[in-house]
Amino acid sequence: MTPIDLPRAQSGAEPQLLLTSLLGDFWYWRDEHIPSTALVRLLDEFGITADGARAAMRRLTARGLLTVARSGRTTAYGIPPRTSEVIVERTHRMLTFGxxxxxxxxxxxxxxxxxxxxxxxxxxxxxxxxxxxxxxxLYDGVWVSPHDSGGAARAVLDDLGVGTATVLRCTEVPGGSPAGNPRAAFDLEPLAKDYRGFAEQYEPVLAEVEAGRIGPADALRLRTRLRVDWRRFPETDPDMPAELLPPDWPRGRAQQVFVQIYDRLGPLAELRFREILARTDPALAALARHHDSATVAALFAELGERRPRGDTPFERAAEARRLAEAEPDPARARRRARRT
Structure with a gap:
C-alpha cells in the first residue's frame, strides 16, 4: 500500500475539536465511557501529546461536553445525555449542506x-x-439577507437592547445601480476560492480512496480531518439562492468530494478506531460504529420531537465558539471563549 500525504487541517484543529469529532463519528448513542488511556491513544494518531489530550478531556468536561466516570485508578469519559441528538442533527446538516x-x-x-x-x-x-x-x-447600518430570517434578527435586536432598528421583508425596485443591489453586500469570491481549494486539496485523496490505497490508520486521520475542514462551510457560507450565485459556483464540486470521501472511508476508519480501543478494552471496542450519509439521514428522520432546541451544553458551547470565531477583536474573542 502506497503511503500518501494527508491534507493538513486547514484551521489548525485543536485537541478538543478533534476529540469531539472522533466521538461524534463513532460513539454517539453510547452510554458507555471510554477510558482516558484509549482517548489519549486516539489523539496520538493526530500528533497530540498525552498532556494535550488529557487537558482537552478536562476542558471538555468542565464545559459540560463530556461526562466523567471513575473506577479505582481508571478515569473514563462519555457523551452527556441528549448530546447524541445534537450530533445527529449537526452531522446531517454538515453532510447535506451544499x-x-x-x-x-x-x-x-x-x-x-x-x-x-x-x-x-x-x-x-x-x-x-x-x-x-x-x-x-449593504451600508453601515443596513444589513440584508435573502433568507426569511426577520424573526431571528428581531430576537437579536431585542436581546442586545437595540430599539432604534427596523426589520423588513421586501423586494428590490428594479433599475438601480449594481453597487446598490442587495447582492452586492455579499463578497463571494473568497468563499469560492476556499471551496475550490478544498476540492483541489481532496480530489487527489478521493482518487487514492477509489484505488484502494488508503489503510485504516490513514483513513481515521483523513476522515476526521476532512470533517474538521468541512465544518466551517455550513457556518460561514451565506447559502445564497441559485439566482444570486455567480456562474460555475464551486460549492457543489467540493460537497461531492467531501461526502464521497467521508462515506467511503467510514468502514476503514471504524476499524482503526476499534483497533485503538481494543488495546484498552476489546469489549468496548466492539461497540464503535461509523455512520455514513445514508444512515445519518435515517437517524435524522427518526428524531421527531427529540430534535435539539438549543438548550444543551453542546449547543451552547457551539454557539459560543461561533461567536468567538466571528469576533473581529481577537482579545475579546479569547475572553468570550474563556467564559464558555
Missing part, C-alpha cells in the same frame, strides 16, 4: 439600525450576530 441551493421568493430581509458611537460594543456584537444569521452589510 447539495442544493435554497428556494427564493425574490424578497430580502432588511435590518436597518442606528447605534450610538458610545455603544460600540453593542454595535460590534450586533454585527457579529447578524453575520452569523447570514446577513451582510
Amino acid at each position: 447539495a442544493s441551493a435554497p428556494d427564493w421568493d425574490g424578497r430580502w430581509t432588511v435590518v436597518a439600525f442606528s447605534v450610538p458611537e458610545q455603544d460600540r460594543e453593542v454595535r460590534t456584537a450586533l454585527r457579529v450576530r447578524l453575520r452569523l444569521l447570514r446577513f451582510a452589510a
